[in-house]
Amino acid sequence: MTFTERVKARSEPLLLPLARLLARLRVSPNAVSVAGFLGVALAGGFIALGHLRLGGLLLGIFGSLDAVDGLLARRTGQVSTFGAFLDSTLDRYAEIVLFLGILWYLLVWEDPLGVVLAFVALTGSLMVSYARARAEGLGLSCKVGLLTRFERLLLLTLGLLLGLLIPVLAVLAVLTHFTTLQRILHVRRAAHP
16 A cells, blocks of 8 residues: 555545535536646645745645545546546646746746756656556556655645745655656566566
């Protein structure tokens, strides 16, 4: 069981009342996915304007909706191929918009090192997700690796709230690409046992 899976299992009882409320209100899982994306985009906007702690707070709140949409879909029997596709696609767009906000902020403050770190962290983040998607497209499971989306968002949230954005970006810049390498090696082993 990965760290992300352990966190999801332990947080499910906390998120279940929200999922039940949304089910009673007849809110669809896809609407929750869209709301999560819009909330993370809002966080990116506040970060771009220099409100890092508010952006971190919003990221922590709306990033957690990523677990709620799947829980709601399972609880209401609305699990669908399109819903899974929409969720994954919006997750990628959310990361892009979030990093766009970070890049804008760093450009305004004329921090070239931060800009490079944010760009490398963004590309690594997208490659981690791409490696999993491509492996699954080939029929192979690929949830392995150090920094899944949950860990990336958790690190960014903490970095924004604690005023440690540049150190966190440095960690992400290195470990996202390391995670991609872990997934490449995993797929190599799975494809050639």
